[in-house]
Amino acid sequence: MVVRRSRSVLLACTALLALGLCTASYAQTATQNDTATDDAAPKGDRVTALKPIVVKGKAAKDVLADSPTTTETTAQEIDDKQITRIEDLGRSTEVGVGYNRTTGGINIRGLGDDRVLTTVDGIEIPYMLDVARGADGGVNSFDFNSLSSVDVVRGADSSRAGSGALGGAFVLRTLEPEDLITPGSTWGGVFKFGYNGDDRSVGGSAAVAKRIDNTAVLFEGGYTHGHELENNGDVGGYSTKRTKADPADYNQRSGLFKIRQYTDIGTFGITAEHYNKDKDIDAMHSQSLTGNLRPGNYDTSDNTERNRVSLDYKYEAESADSLLDTANAVFYWQNVLREEGLNGYRYTSVIGDYSRSNEMEDRTIGFNGNASKSFDTGSLHHKVTFGLDTAFGKVHQYSAGVDACGPARWAFSCSFLHTNQSDMPNVDSKRVGAFIDDKIEIGSSGFSLTPGLRFDWYDYAPKNTDAYRGSANYSGLPSGQSDSRFSPKLRAAYQPQDNVEFYAQWAMAFRAPNVSELYVNYGVPGGYVNYGNPDLKPETSNGIEIGTNLGDDDFGGHIGAFYNKYKNFIDTEVSRDPTGTYPLGITEYFNRANVRMFGIEVNAHKKFDNGIHIKGSLAYVNGKDSDSGEWIDSVAPAKAAFTVGYAADVWGTDLTFITATSEPKKDSDNFRAPGYGIFDLTGWWEPEQVKGLSLRAGVYNIFNKTYYDAINVASTGLTQPSAYYSEPGRTFKLTLTQKF
Numbered sequence: 001m002v003v004r005r006s007r008s009v010l011l012a013c014t015a016l017l018a019l020g021l022c023t024a025s026y027a028q029t030a031t032q033n034d035t036a037t038d039d040a041a042p043k044g045d046r047v048t049a050l051k052p053i054v055v056k057g058k059a060a061k062d063v064l065a066d067s068p069t070t071t072e073t074t075a076q077e078i079d080d081k082q083i084t085r086i087e088d089l090g091r092s093t094e095v096g097v098g099y100n101r102t103t104g105g106i107n108i109r110g111l112g113d114d115r116v117l118t119t120v121d122g123i124e125i126p127y128m129l130d131v132a133r134g135a136d137g138g139v140n141s142f143d144f145n146s147l148s149s150v151d152v153v154r155g156a157d158s159s160r161a162g163s164g165a166l167g168g169a170f171v172l173r174t175l176e177p178e179d180l181i182t183p184g185s186t187w188g189g190v191f192k193f194g195y196n197g198d199d200r201s202v203g204g205s206a207a208v209a210k211r212i213d214n215t216a217v218l219f220e221g222g223y224t225h226g227h228e229l230e231n232n233g234d235v236g237g238y239s240t241k242r243t244k245a246d247p248a249d250y251n252q253r254s255g256l257f258k259i260r261q262y263t264d265i266g267t268f269g270i271t272a273e274h275y276n277k278d279k280d281i282d283a284m285h286s287q288s289l290t291g292n293l294r295p296g297n298y299d300t301s302d303n304t305e306r307n308r309v310s311l312d313y314k315y316e317a318e319s320a321d322s323l324l325d326t327a328n329a330v331f332y333w334q335n336v337l338r339e340e341g342l343n344g345y346r347y348t349s350v351i352g353d354y355s356r357s358n359e360m361e362d363r364t365i366g367f368n369g370n371a372s373k374s375f376d377t378g379s380l381h382h383k384v385t386f387g388l389d390t391a392f393g394k395v396h397q398y399s400a401g402v403d404a405c406g407p408a409r410w411a412f413s414c415s416f417l418h419t420n421q422s423d424m425p426n427v428d429s430k431r432v433g434a435f436i437d438d439k440i441e442i443g444s445s446g447f448s449l450t451p452g453l454r455f456d457w458y459d460y461a462p463k464n465t466d467a468y469r470g471s472a473n474y475s476g477l478p479s480g481q482s483d484s485r486f487s488p489k490l491r492a493a494y495q496p497q498d499n500v501e502f503y504a505q506w507a508m509a510f511r512a513p514n515v516s517e518l519y520v521n522y523g524v525p526g527g528y529v530n531y532g533n534p535d536l537k538p539e540t541s542n543g544i545e546i547g548t549n550l551g552d553d554d555f556g557g558h559i560g561a562f563y564n565k566y567k568n569f570i571d572t573e574v575s576r577d578p579t580g581t582y583p584l585g586i587t588e589y590f591n592r593a594n595v596r597m598f599g600i601e602v603n604a605h606k607k608f609d610n611g612i613h614i615k616g617s618l619a620y621v622n623g624k625d626s627d628s629g630e631w632i633d634s635v636a637p638a639k640a641a642f643t644v645g646y647a648a649d650v651w652g653t654d655l656t657f658i659t660a661t662s663e664p665k666k667d668s669d670n671f672r673a674p675g676y677g678i679f680d681l682t683g684w685w686e687p688e689q690v691k692g693l694s695l696r697a698g699v700y701n702i703f704n705k706t707y708y709d710a711i712n713v714a715s716t717g718l719t720q721p722s723a724y725y726s727e728p729g730r731t732f733k734l735t736l737t738q739k740f
Contacts, residue, residue, distance in 0.1 A: 062122060062171045063328065063370045063387060064161050065151035068493070068503045068549055069168075069560060071603075073150045075179065080684065082698055082733045083144055084196060084224075087709075092641035092656050092680070094152050096601055096619030097170075098711040100634075101229075103129075104137015104338075107711055109154055109562070110597050110621035110635035111167030114514050115539075120172040121271065122330045123308060124391070126362045127164075128338050129514045131530055132423045132522030133358035133399055135338040139170070141275045141306035143222045143254035145192055145205035147172055148179045154601065156541040156564050158487040158509035159452035162389065162433040166509050166541050166566070174273065177209035177216035177260055186211045189740040197731035198700070201226025203252070208740075214263065220256040225249075228281070230731065232706040233723040238287040238295045243723035250279035266315035266327070276305040283342070285720055291348070298344035308334040320374075329369035336362045349413045352404035356419060359398055366391030379443040386436040393429040395515050398422050398467055415527040418472035423522040424532065425462040425477060427515040432457045437489070450491040457484040458512045462519055472524040478534040481518060485510045485538060499556065501549045511539040517570055517589045528584035537568040537591050557604030562597075565626075569595040595632060597623035611652075616642040636711050637661040637673070653683040663710040671718050671725075676707035692739035697732070704730040 065072070073083070073093055083089050086106060090097035098107035105113030105127055114127040118139040128138045144150075151171035153161070161169050180188035189208035195201070203224025210217055227250070233243025253276055260269040279302040287293045310332035317325050341357040370387030401419030437452030459482040468474065489507035513536040523529025547560030569592040574585050599622060605615035620638035624631055638661045645654035659677040682698035701707075706726050713725050 062151060062173060063385065064119065064153055064169050065171050067153050067155070067157065068501065068547065069154040069545070071152050075148050078144050078147065079735070079737055080696070082682070082696055082735055086140055089150065092643065092658055095617045095639045095641050096154065097152055098636050098709070100711045102712065104140065106139055106170050107634060107636065108152065108168040109599060110623045110632065112634045114164055115166040115511060117161050117164040117169040119169065121174055121310065122328065122368045123310065123332050123334060123366070125306070126336055126364070128336065128360045128362055129516040130338065130358065130360045130397060131516045131520040133340060135340040135358045135360040138304060138306070138336045138338050138362070141304050141336060142172060143205065143252070143275060145222045146174050146220050146254055146256045148175050149173050155507065155545055155562065156509040156543045157489055157507040158456070159437060159454045159489040159507060160387070160435050162454060162456050163458065163510060163512045166511050166539065174256055175207060175218060175220055177211060177218045177258065180207060180209040180218065181211055181216070191738045192735065194733065194735035196226070196733050198728040199226040199229045214261065216260045216262070218256070218258040222254040224252040230728045231724065231726040232704070232729040233726060238284050238289065240285060240720060242285040243721050246281050246284050248279055248281040250277060252277040266313055269312040271310045271312055273308050278303040285724065292346050293344055294347050299342065301339070301341040303339040305337045306334070308332055324371045324373050327371040331367045334364050350404045350417065354403045356399060356401040361396045362393060364391050364393040381441040383439040384436065388434045390432045395427045395429065397424050415524050418524055421471040422465060422467040423471060424516060424519040425468045426465055427519060428461045428463060429515070430459045446495045448493045452489045454487045455484065456487070456510065458482065460515055460518065471521065473521050473529060475521070478519050481534060483512065483538055485540070499550065499552050503548070504546045506544050509541045513538060513570060523582060525581050527582065528586070529582045530587045533589040536570060536589055539569055540567045541565065554607045555605070559602050561600045564597050566595040567593070592625055594626035595623065596626045597621060597635070611646050611648055613647065614644050616640065631664050637663050637675070650688055651683070651685045653681070656680045671713055671722055673708040673710035673713050676705060678705050678707060679703060694737045696735045700731045700733065701729055
């Protein structure tokens with residue numbers, strides 16, 4: 001419906017007033033104007049004029065993704081590249097993106113885990129660090145089949161993102177009804193089915209959307225059953241000499257529901273999302289015929305679950321006279337759960353049943369909103385963007401278990417088996433962030449300046465629990481921590497023509513310490529201990545970047561170089577206990593005073609009229625402690641990918657060469673991942689006889705080369721032969737997609 005404009009503005013402002021994005025005075029003015037208009041008109045003429053709601057096309061970009069260093073992977077490209085995991089995305093599409101399967105964290109520009117911010121529909125997916133028990137991660141709790149796009153934002157820019165975006169941001173957007181409903185239709189859908197040879201998984205998804213008048217609904221669901229991720233080892237059996245991957249089975253389920261109400265003052269919606277993946281592993285490498293763990297008696301588990309419910313609002317002005325050009329807001333509840341477990345029987349030491357169920361949970365209620373407005377002052381054109389986010393969370397950690405240890409039965413091994421306890425207190429958290437930036441275009445010169453500023457505040461409040469008081473190393477409740485930070489930026493750009501941009505940016509960023517880094521307390525006198533440090537300072541960065549974006553979809557590329565300095569970089573160190581209380585060592589968090597990283601990223605592409613296309617990309621990062629010269633373990637070797645392909649109207653094929661340099665020498669006692677080069681061959685076919693059908697197939701690592709991803713190789717020494725840590729050999733993928 002459309003009523004007189006002042007009344008529309010009133011309704012829009014009333015909605016935004018609750019979100020803090022509109023002033024009360026403007027709402028009052030709109031009310032007065034509307035009343036005056038109605039009073040001036042004859043009573044019989046006061047008729048509300050109606051017109052159809054125009055449903056917009058594809059969803060607008062996330063405010064975090066508005067950056068010259070952002071690259072987007074659309075749902076179509078996800079299908080084309082057969083991307084089902086973050087590792088697939090970083091294989092060739094985003095060569096500067098890695099995923100650490102041990103820690104469960106994303107890596108961008110040499111920084112990983114909670115130094116990369118992950119969001120879905122504007123909601124942060126928290127990275128959970130379970131220092132003692134291994135229930136790390138959580139940021140991969142989504143299904144690629146439910147996404148409309150993935151934006152990778154590179155650079156230490158907290159002016160919009162906030163705490164945790166030191167390396168960049170991984171920005172996810174889920175499907176909207178308009179992604180499935182084609183123009184002129186009232187419904188749409190897509191069905192996907194696939195086989196992935198690297199873990200012998202079979203699965204698929206289905207999504208359907210329907211619009212009735214000004215209301216639209218979307219349902220999406222997916223299921224995959226698979227096994228262990230293969231490596232290129234060839235030694236089986238039970239022992240520490242095993243090089244094949246341990247057998248595993250997993251089930252992955254996802255679901256997405258959305259309802260959208262389109263009005264002339266914006267789109268209101270409700271979203272519900274569910275994801276869980278449970279994996280069971282026969283840990284054969286830890287078992288032997290004569291050892292403490294015998295064949296068939298030791299299994300581990302790895303489970304991830306995320307649920308969220310959100311209320312959404314989106315507004316896009318149809319007139320330049322509107323108070324705001326765009327506005328977005330989301331109020332949400334989210335719960336992320338990570339579980340690691342084991343179940344077995346010990347035969348020689350502490351004989352008897354042995355099990356653990358370790359969990360880490362983060363529950364959050366929050367709000368995230370932003371808006372923008374363009375206007376002119378003389379010869380200057382301004383686009384002001386501002387936003388607010390706030391969240392209230394609770395982090396909980398607990399280990400439940402069974403073993404034969406007890407007051408009446410002691411063995412040295414029992415000093416390592418403390419369980420049915422929390423290794424840290426529950427932590428209540430609060431955070432508030434606000435940002436504003438102004439893109440100022442200087443006449444028609446092509447020059448622009450974008451100053452920006454973000455303020456962040458956080459507060460951690462540890463809470464005592466019986467499970468924490470009962471822990472083996474309990475020494476009292478640690479103190480809370482609260483801090484705040486301003487993160488400014490200044491970006492300059494010159495755009496001499498539409499397809500050419502040169503830019504330079506200076507930006508500061510920060511990361512609040514993870515609650516585990518502050519408060520973990522795992523250990524026992526007579527053994528070892530892992531301490532958090534409640535006095536840790538937040539990490540800060542100060543960086544510059546220069547680069548250029550050239551061309552368009554047919555011919556173009558990007559070149560960027562960056563240099564960042566970090567203060568109070570949080571790391572761990574192991575030391576001997578001079579008192580002898582912990583004879584096996586003390587692991588403790590500390591702040592490195594100075595760390596620096598620099599690097600370069602290059603990508604280019606060209607499409608020819610005859611259907612041939614080529615593209616290439618390169619990412620290189622160098623990171624060290626500026627004072628000691630030590631390498632930073634999270635930095636991956638340089639990596640590049642080169643593709644040549646052909647695309648006709650109904651079929652196409654690509655050949656990709658992926659290569660990486662050897663890992664820098666960090667410690668002579670540790671395994672160094674060697675350099676490698678592998679080839680992938682993919683193809684697709686869209687038969688004209690079946691509208692909307694597409695078939696894709698791929699052969700990955702064609703020559704079955706044994707190679708290693710440095711991010712996934714143990715950095716503190718290998719417990720198995722090196723081949724156990726290798727990546728998959730030759731594998732095949734097949735996917736079918738039917739759009740309706």
